[in-house]
Amino acid sequence: MNHLDPNRHVRGESQYLDDVPVQQGTLYAAVFESPLAHGVLRSLDFSAALMAPGVARILTAADIPGHNQIGGIVADEPLLAEGHVHFRGQPVALVLARTEAQAHAALKLIKVEIDPLPIITDPRVAAAQGELIVPPRTFKIGDSQAAWAECAHVFEGVAESGGQEHLYIETQGAYAFPTEMGGVRMISSTQGPTAVQRHTAHVLGLGMHQVEVDVTRLGGGFGGKEDQATPWGALAALGAFITKKPVKLVLDRMADMRMTGKRHPYSSDFKIGLGADLKIVAYEVTFFQNAGAAADLSPAVMERTLFHATNAYFVPNVTATAFSCRTNLPPNTAFRGFGGPQGMFVIESAIAKAAEELGVPTFEIQRKNLLREGDLFSYRQAAEMCHAEQAWDTAATEFNLAGIKAEVAQFNQANKLKKKGFAVMPICFGISFTKTPMNQTRALVHIYSDGSVGISTGAVEMGQGVNTKIAQVAARTLGISISRIKIETTNTTRVANTSPSAASATADLNGKATEMACTALRERLLAHASTEYTLNYEGLEIHDEQVLAAGVPAETNWEKLVSSAFWKRVALTENAHYATPDLHFDATVNQGHPFAYHVYGTALTTVTVDCLRGTYTVDALRIAHDFGQSLNPVIDQGQIEGGAVQGIGWMTMEEIAYNAEGRLLSNSLNSYKIPDIYAAPAVLDVHFLDTPGHPRAILRSKAVGEPPLMYGIGTYFALRDAVRAFQGHTALPFSAPMTPEKVLVSLYPEFAYESSQSLREGTTKQSVL
């Protein structure tokens, strides 16, 4: 069973935001953004811009009829700057013109006066100055302070991981239409239709019922359109509301890259203590998260970093503290993994540090410390149905870990200018929104009188195949062909108060609600069949569209049954509400049971480094992954492959660079590179672990969206391994991404020293953590 949408995708018939036919009278919007990263907004001069051809109106904060506020977790983010600007690229004004080109041309005619204020781009500097988004949080179990004494080995260090541009190929945008009721209807490229609706209503001073948001599909999201689709939706809506004309706002690529936040860069301090048996006794870590200029989702991302600070390992004494630091960069936001990868990178660095210092293979320490059934995480949830060791051991056997190790050693013995490296990367990722109330949704299922079925849920299709999975759940539950089922657009008037499509939980939540609605409809139809055809209700089922009574075909099938039910006035619509049971978490003590379940897996990565040029290839990524009982192996394998390659990108070539003025240097696709087809690993094997799945997972098919990204972390450590094979003495910092530059400089540390004395230029690269 394949993903349903691609039949339209390959023919170019799938409609994305910019493909919606334009209504007559549409005005095009362009955003005037702050040219400085921090300052006092003194004046705006629109005189020339307003005279420019086609310009209809220029809107500022003063034009907002409701509240100039779109902060989701913390109310600290104006839709349009007012008084101060806090990052370069912050929206200041909205130009509305008759054509897109005219709107963009007018931007250049706007004059702004800003008194500059000091700019912070480094999270540690922000923390030192008390610039925090929210108070720091600490997750604690055992007593790490007291435990150091019992450790045979203690190591400390610093680990840094960079940001990551989402690079959804479809940029952000929205198209808003005024309604006759005085509200706004809009099409938005968002993962969170309700977020767009709620904030737009707030901005316009309307009830949420006056704002309708409709989403057909996204050309990629990856977290970048979870909260950050909101400004563009709200701005388009503001334009439509004020001018009473349709307003379309689509960011061009460079504007999208400049104005939107990315994965959070982290700088972290770690301290790890091991017993003589290499068991991890204690782990302390302090995370400095670069949040950017406003909270956005940063507090939640920071929380997930803490949840995943020990990855797939059991550590009895943990103290993990995180600071969400306010800097003058665009607000960083959700990105596949949501802070989890950043936390895992640090403990993997700590383990690698210990292994390198002790001269033992890293994988020995990793394997010894994997989670076992019943082990407690620092937040006191126990690992249940734990597959950490199974995943590791299966990967080691299936993919011949010992053989890989020997092959790498042999290759490195025989080659001077090329070195291979390898690493094992186990993962453990918790599934659920960690904010418990978000784990709810609804499904609205209509059976039409001809037997066809329309389903609306809160799920947004963005390539992850959730619509296909929901259709499969419905087809399986109702016992009918999937061809009878249509998944409707995601629309706030059909399904209200939804959570965003995020946290890998979309198929679970919306699939469960769909299952509930379909089960209720099926039982109602079967009850009707039992009276109508005088059949024993016990043993009645629908299979392949045929009604079976105790396994024997009855004289009715799906179409007839539905038609007969309709004429007997049986309700053919059902609305089901699903809320994940048993979740609780007390954020005052950071303890509870926040996750429905965990997903496990292990990846083996091998790389080859060209030690002459500092370039490298990822030769093989071999993964054993816990899918549970996969509902759709084609889709699920696609999620693993795509997520893993995205993770490799984060660890290798994807380098976000801002200068000290907070200007994005990696501001286009020619200066920010994501993996191309040649950068994908030559071998990418995915082994489906034999695991039972979890009852909280939809039809026991476990969530698969985010976990695979973290397999990419293995690439960093494999590269490090190869570099050390060439240049064993180099004191390599733990710093991702491992660009060809970092590799080459690590291979030849003496060169930088030589040239820096006499030849160094005045400038240095300013890459911001």
Next chain:
Amino acid sequence: MIEFYLNDQPIRTTEAPASALLDFVRYHEQLKGTKIGCREGDCGACTVLVGELAADGLTVNYQSMTSCLTPLGNCAGKHVVTVEGINAAGSQLTPVQKAIVDEGGSQCGFCTVGFVMSLTGHSLSTQPATAKSTIAAIDGNICRCTGYKSLERAAAKLTAELADRPTENALAWLSEKQFVPGYFAEIPTKLAKLRPDEAKATAASSAAPAASATAHANGGSTIATSPNGHAQSQNDHGHLGTTSPFTHALLGGGTDLLVQRLEELREQPGVRLIFDQPGRRGIRHETTGRVVLGAATTASQLLESDLMRGLLPNLPQYLKLVSSTPIRNMGTVAGNFINGSPIGDLTIMFLALGASITLLDAAGNTRELALPDLYLGYKKLAKAADEQVVEISFPAPLAGDFFHFEKVSKRTHLDIASVNSAAWLRVENGVISEARVSAGGVGPVPLLLACTSAFLVSRELSAETVNAANAVMQEEISPISDVRGTADYKRLLLRQLLWAHFLQFAPELAVDELI
């Protein structure tokens, strides 16, 4: 008036010749299957096919191009194919589309049509389909969802299907197998009717230089189209764009200018299109021993040239590092030179080859200029505004000469170099008799490293010579730190690339002495 075929429809349009084909297709013709991803040729979401009638008038050669950078005027007389033009009747899928669906090669779908078009173009190619060539056909398409493995599987499936494609009358077979609809068979006849007669062609070519007589004396007008590098790094030396007036601009393949100046050019009257100008293509070996290229020779044409491959056997390996298939189909050699990027890949190669350019001015006078002399400073050229490059020439390397090109970028393919370098050496009895080493990304202009090259002459081909040459080279360069690397890194990297050249020339050099 620009006339061409878009799918099965004839087009006659008065839209600006310098406007982007992408905008025409999407917003003029409302064909929304072609997507906008980056508008700089780096993602491939807007890939279309552009077919040109072969000299025989019977066949059409299709190439993939990124429509965001294709000047509409360059479509004149050609067949432009979007996904709507290959969708078979009804809801059937073409074999390309089916392979992608079956292998799960489409997730969010936004990049998918680009892959479909690139692979369809590959199906229409006259070259045999191999595992490598099918992947190469999609080397300009970026996908953020799939991690490419499913697309590789789809490509493999397609390669297998194309094994049965006959060399004769391939189009009929492709049509029967529903790779393309039946109307493709009529396209050659239709395009032949659009061909300007001789008279019209002559008038057009002589009108162009005449029209430029009013052009400004300094720098305003540029040919710029390069297969590897728009808006490049080392460009932190200054800003793109010049403030001088910009009349009667020359537009080649568009791969640089449509990134940098689309809005400006679209509004400008009298833009001269030179991509299809008669006499600007072709590669010939003259009896003088020089190789002469038409200025509008594309990187793909370099690659397809038996002559070039004969002289530089590793050319395919080098050009694989230069941009991507669709951009190589559009970007021209002269455009790469005139763009003046300090890191143009072709410029660096031709500097080491000892190339010169022939410039033609408005009055019809020509002059020859050694390529290194073209570069006065960052994006400053020793070329009058009314001058255009018409030819490029270089002395053909002799058998036994060494030539090598190296490039390192953050991403190996489809990226702008951090540093690139080429070297040509003639060695007699173990002694270097002549040398040219060039390097990009280490100064405000693409550099022929004259001191380093001179230093090498009369020295033994040894590790000692290479290390001493590096010391000279380090004094000759002035890299700056930017998004493509720190100055220190670029220095180190260039040393490594110098070593790489010599290890390529003389593998017997003791690695331990070098490193």
